Amino acid sequence: MINSELNRNKIIKAFPKLNGDKSFKIVDKASSNYNCIAWAANVTTCWWQSLALDKRPTFGLDGVKYDWPFDVEDEFSIRVLVEIFTHLGYVVCEDGEYEDGFKKVAFYAKDILATHAARQLSTGKNKGIWSSKLGTSFLIYHGTPYNIENERYGNVVAFMKKTMR
């Protein structure tokens, strides 16, 4: 069972702010087919991370294809993430509050490096809560983007939104 106490406790140990988050749930198994950035962009067939232009996409490791889209710079920074999501139709916004008719993403950074991206769910019974693919590990739901801030991911530093109309 994916959402077992054992798995939940492993995640809570790494992300203590999830303790007590009523929306926290493990919703899909661990996978290396995609990562958080790809998930935020609604992609589950590719791992998105900074790569040299001449190495896009890369297939060198088993069970993963990795890429860095739209010919953006080989840099894992918030600036480049904003550029990628701008290509996808997103615009920078103030916060992660749910807005009907929009989907939102949140970007995390520690020091000057981007570390993670989360996506707000915008349809169905879970709309308004957030989802994160945790590296090669599980896909989870969490109540707010701030609940997965930790030592490794650092803090939420930017939000973007895209109209669904």
Place this chain on the structure above:
Amino acid sequence: MPIIIDLPPQNIKVENTKIEHYVNDEQLDTPKIDYGTLKLDKDLFENIYLKDKFSSLVDLWEQNTAFESSISNIIENDNFKKIVELKNKAIPLIIDEIDREPSVLVWALNIITGKSLSSNGRETIEEVCKKWVRAYHNGRIQNV
């Protein structure tokens, strides 16, 4: 009446007694050194040490990279590099580990052998781990 006193006799030389016990080789009970056994014990000790070291490296690597968003950071982690540095000695240990629990540890096999068992990156980690385990047990790892 004369008194008789029992004195020790004079001019008697007391010699040391030397006891010698002769045994032939068949009767010897000292353990013989079996160099074959010694080598086996040394190998066993090295294997235990290697397994222990490998297990610690995997634990530390997982703790440090389990939620990492960058593949580069996962495979450039110091503990992962030390696993790769074990080269061929790490292969059976990695096979056991991914057989027990499929994971991206399989990437260490890609790096050690310079080979990949999937060509399009679409297979899941579970699928490629099974492929590696089968290939190893079929004796094909050196030829993949």
